[in-house]
Amino acid sequence: MSDRPPSVDSLAQSLAGSGLPHALLVDAARAAIAAGDPAGAAGRAEALQRSLLRPVINATGVLLHTNLGRAPLGIAPTGPPDAPARYSNLEFDTEGGIRGDRHAHAGTLLARLCGAEAALVVNNCAAAVTLVLGALAAGRGVAVSRGELVEIGGGFRVPEIVAQSGARLVEVGTTNRTRREDYARAVETADVALCLRVHQSNYRIVGFTEAPSVRDLATVGVPLVADIGSGLLDEACQWLAGGPPAWLRGEPAARQTLAAGAGLVTFSGDKLLGGPQAGIIAGRAELVARCARHPLARAFRAGGMVLAALQSVALTYLHRRGDDIPFWRMATRTVAELRHRAEALGVGEVCSLSATTGGGTLPGVEIPSAGIALDGARAAGGGRGAGVAGQRTYLDLRTVDPADDDALADAARRASAAPGDR
Ligand SMILES: *Cc1c(COP(=O)(O)O)cnc(C)c1O
Numbered sequence: 001m002s003d004r005p006p007s008v009d010s011l012a013q014s015l016a017g018s019g020l021p022h023a024l025l026v027d028a029a030r031a032a033i034a035a036g037d038p039a040g041a042a043g044r045a046e047a048l049q050r051s052l053l054r055p056v057i058n059a060t061g062v063l064l065h066t067n068l069g070r071a072p073l074g075i076a077p078t079g080p081p082d083a084p085a086r087y088s089n090l091e092f093d094t095e096g097g098i099r100g101d102r103h104a105h106a107g108t109l110l111a112r113l114c115g116a117e118a119a120l121v122v123n124n125c126a127a128a129v130t131l132v133l134g135a136l137a138a139g140r141g142v143a144v145s146r147g148e149l150v151e152i153g154g155g156f157r158v159p160e161i162v163a164q165s166g167a168r169l170v171e172v173g174t175t176n177r178t179r180r181e182d183y184a185r186a187v188e189t190a191d192v193a194l195c196l197r198v199h200q201s202n203y204r205i206v207g208f209t210e211a212p213s214v215r216d217l218a219t220v221g222v223p224l225v226a227d228i229g230s231g232l233l234d235e236a237c238q239w240l241a242g243g244p245p246a247w248l249r250g251e252p253a254a255r256q257t258l259a260a261g262a263g264l265v266t267f268s269g270d271k272l273l274g275g276p277q278a279g280i281i282a283g284r285a286e287l288v289a290r291c292a293r294h295p296l297a298r299a300f301r302a303g304g305m306v307l308a309a310l311q312s313v314a315l316t317y318l319h320r321r322g323d324d325i326p327f328w329r330m331a332t333r334t335v336a337e338l339r340h341r342a343e344a345l346g347v348g349e350v351c352s353l354s355a356t357t358g359g360g361t362l363p364g365v366e367i368p369s370a371g372i373a374l375d376g377a378r379a380a381g382g383g384r385g386a387g388v389a390g391q392r393t394y395l396d397l398r399t400v401d402p403a404d405d406d407a408l409a410d411a412a413r414r415a416s417a418a419p420g421d422r
Contacts, residue, residue, distance in 0.1 A: 032044055063367075088308065102304075142168065167193070279300075330399055
């Protein structure tokens with residue numbers, strides 16, 4: 001009698017303190033009872049809660065951590081439950097009282113920021129490239145240097161994207177050296193609709209290398225599309241009081257690439273742009289309009305929440321308040337400031353570290369940083385990803401918001417007190 005299991009409902013009720021919706025607690029309770037372990041229901045509910053989108057502390061020193069959502073955002077991944085209900089003018093022209101265009105908000109601001117005539121926002125940069133090729137080159141050739149037939153990560157492989165879009169890949173040049181004449185010859189002989197330049201976002205070819213400048217490539221007679229990837233808007237970084245940081249040198253920017261003659265640029269919203277996941281197509285109005293008319297534009301379009309977040313990021317750039325964009329704020333803190341915070345944590349040993357931008361950007365580039373070292377190879381705060389090297393664990397403060405310092409110090413203290421992993 002005493003070992004009769006509790007009812008699913010009463011067990012679920014007992015977990016209400018977790019804040020999870022009742023239906024999910026019922027699932028956890030049911031699964032625990034079915035497994036003959038009603039006492040394990042609370043653990044199951046906790047595991048479920050941990051699996052939901054929520055804020056985490058990133059002490060890896062990787063600014064754009066792919067596993068942690070790349071660019072940090074100033075909004076909680078799960079919105080506040082008590083936020084007022086609001087509609088938006090996503091596709092409504094409040095001036096004319098007619099149907100509007102969802103690209104009129106964030107798209108217009110982003111175009112303005114990179115000196116483009118127009119811009120279109122889609123789901124991510126992979127979608128942006130696919131759409132551009134499908135709209136401008138289906139059934140025709142796309143000239144790409146053999147040195148740029150790359151895989152960007154997460155399955156974005158240039159030859160496969162070209163094939164998928166219905167265009168024909170025309171390989172030009174060699175792995176290490178490609179010249180303007182290589183493209184020009186392809187344009188003369190192979191019904192090429194456009195030249196595609198793919199930025200070496202996550203790898204470098206060094207040594208005996210050559211590639212034409214954007215300016216040269218823009219004169220071979222067909223539009224040049226530059227997939228710059230990272231979303232650096234302008235080399236001059238007017239949004240940073242201190243101007244462009246040294247570690248950014250050489251990274252292609254949207255404004256300068258378009259000014260040099262590219263017809264279109266494509267880039268991600270959540271890399272150096274510092275916004276939500278999105279893909280931006282910016283450049284000549286006529287080319288952007290052809291992309292917007294293609295059926296894939298409808299399939300790839302960004303949703304209202306993404307466009308709202310992107311608009312807020314674009315406005316922040318226009319206000320030149322780079323410090324209000326979490327990625328730029330974190331990326332530009334001085335090492336002295338980070339050291340000061342590391343000392344204030346009062347745990348571990350303060351040390352110099354090297355942060356990276358990560359997320360498939362700026363390969364090999366290190367940003368001087370600081371944090372603390374703990375003895376033992378540990379996963380601090382129950383999470384993974386802190387830098388473990390040999391028998392030490394490093395927590396980099398560059399990627400930690402100061403508001404989380406106390407929580408990080410607590411986690412570090414707990415980890416130090418516990419026996420380390422071996
Ligand atoms: C990152 C990257 C992509 C893919 O961007 P997503 O937004 O992740 O789809 C494509 N091209 C280049 C050059 C990139 O750096």
